[in-house]
Amino acid sequence: MKTILENDHDFICDISAPCFHMLQAPEIEIIRESKTQVSFRQGENLTKQGTYASYILFILKGVAKQHLEEGGKSYNLRIVGEGEFIGLSTVFGKHTFNYSTIALTDTQTLLIEKEALEKIIRQNGHFAFNIINRYCDQNDILYHSIRNLMYKQMNGRMADALLYLSTKETPTSGIFQLLTRKDLAEFAGISTESAVKILKAFERDGLIQLIDKNIVIKDKIQLEQIAEKG
Structure with a gap:
């Protein structure tokens, strides 16, 4: 993990993402004063399940995966990329990260103090609506994962995972x-x-083609049928 300063070569203009366009000038200043731009190398943890969260993360560049660790086992939840928040649940009363997040590529993020984001959510309805929508989308993915584990056989789970990842x-x-x-x-x-x-x-x-690590979807319709039937 490395902190990036504004005069560094790797610095990214950081308040240009569409979700921040909803903020007024004083609110943008709150974000600027409470954020730190940080880079993570491939394989590093962006968040660690169960650790105290004083900030949320916003991905500027790169790709990461989120996973749960329970009973000595690990379960991957979702892929997160540019323009996505990590740790939104900590803004709504949760004080620790629910999951771990690992960088799949070199990844640049904004670390935004939780209290600053909470303050803006309370005073800016349009921004709050956007954040709530994002939070609900994340919960939908979690519920979908739980349904897969509870009701689908292994073929259905794998088909569903391949379809999700291919997007x-x-x-x-x-x-x-x-x-x-x-x-x-x-x-x-x-x-x-x-x-x-x-x-x-x-x-x-004939549903997929395996080329080393790469996987090419050849028959999406049949994969969808397998994923649906479980």
Whole structure:
């Protein structure tokens, strides 16, 4: 992790994201005074599950994955990228991070003091509506993951994970290039061995093509049917 100053070569103009356009000049100044721009190298933790949260993160550049750790097992929740917040639940009364977040690429973020963001949410209705929508979207992904674990068989979980991941774009390469087979297994909530077997079966059936780490979706309709039926 490295703090980036405004005169550094890697500094990014940081209040230009669309969500910040809703702020008035005094509110933008509150953000500027309460933020720190930080870069994380690939593989570093942006957040650690269970640790105290005095700030939320806003991704300026890069890609990361969020995961839960329970009972010695890890379950991947979602991919986060440019323009997304991490840790919104801590603004609404939660004092610790619910999940860990790991950089899949070198990632630049804004660390914004939680109290500053809370103050703006209380006084700017349009910005608050945007933040609440984002928070609800994150909860929808979590509930979808829980339903998969509770009601779907392994093939359905893997099909659902592949369809979700295939929608995620990265600046330099496909998302599958950034993930190991273990990562894929943890998105589907199954063992690595089972994930490898299912991927090979999907390839034999013409649903996907495996090219080293990359995965190409060949029959999206049939994958959707498998994901739906579970």
